[in-house]
Amino acid sequence: MTDAQPMTVAELLAKIDQGWNDFNAYLLTLTPPQVTIPTDPAGWTALDHVIHIADWENSLIPFLDKESRLPVLGIDAATWAEGNYDKINGIMQQRSKNKSLAEAREYVMGIHQQLVDKLQTLSDEDLYRPYNYYQPESKHTSPIISLLQDDTYNHYEEHKAYIAIIVADRTPISKALLLASVQKGWNDLNTFLNGLTDEQKTVPTDAAGWTVKDHMMHMAVWEDGLTGKLDKQNRRVYMDIEEATWNSGDDPINAVIQQRYKDLPLAEVEQRRQSIHSKLLKQIDDLSEETLQSPFGAYDPNSPSERAVYEYIGSSTYYHYAEHLPWMAAIAES
Secondary structure, three states: OOOOOOOOHHHHHHHHHHHHHHHHHHHOOOOHHHHHOOOOOOOOOHHHHHHHHHHHHHHHHHHHOOOOOHHHHOOOHHHHHHOOHHHHHHHHHHHHOOOOHHHHHHHHHHHHHHHHHHHOOOOOHHHHOEHHHHOOOOOOOOEHHHHHHHOOHHHHHHHHHHHHHHHHOOOOOOHHHHHHHHHHHHHHHHHHHHOOOHHHHHOOOOOOOOOHHHHHHHHHHHHHHHHHHHOOOOHHHHOOOOHHHHOOOHHHHHHHHHHHHOOOOHHHHHHHHHHHHHHHHHHHHHOOHHHHHOEHHHHOOOOOOOOEHHHHHHHHOHHHHHHHHHHHHHHHOO
16 A cells, blocks of 8 residues: 555545546547457456456445455455455456446446445544554554555556556457457347347337337447448438537437437337348458558548547447447336
């Protein structure tokens, strides 16, 4: 643990909030493939690092309740006693590495809020109680303020640097790996949809008035827009969205799409999304490995984008499916 920086609970929470916001602002600059595909020499993705931060934040909650951190971390007492944090972190990473983006997002955001809520119950005096006040079996006597700083905003900065190195490593993403990621996302999406009744897909709505069927068509329309882009067409024109709406951001665009297709029968929505997906898979398979790694501007001179072709594909397929799964689940359960 680093030397404690004297502060009040209010000051600690402010530092955590600023660090958390800065960290998430950085993550938002990354594309889904950057978050999930490239790895460091230890085999960690950027997503693994984000989950790692949440795991350690999660362990602070029982700690502050004077309970053991080990069950939350999934570490046995003997391993913990070794004090080998590379080993401990490796065990934790293996346990969580198969979390989807949607599962990871829900976990990370939920844990962070729980920790903030717990910290708000502390007094300024509590921050300077010794470690073994909360963990009597420990010999550590450092004030817990240092632990709280190290496992929150100091931790965000530490892993932001690690993630930046991973993202900067433009290791080529093979077509096989990309297609496997798309297929896994598609399978997960269909497994979920196949578990719903037609009524669950078409009747309940969310606060914006969307049904599960609307979400299904929404994903299909954006995937179809990708097929147009891969044919080197203007995506906005291909999707028939007015320029002013296109320039207004995702929410207005998505509202237009929902209104345009909301009355389509479920069977037609299903037929369209299957047909669009089949077309996209053929397009991906026809691309060379070199093209997948190229900036889109090199693939299509009409596009100024420097994002790699494979990044566009990931954003409009498996990342998009994972993003919508929890929203559809909430509608179906309502």
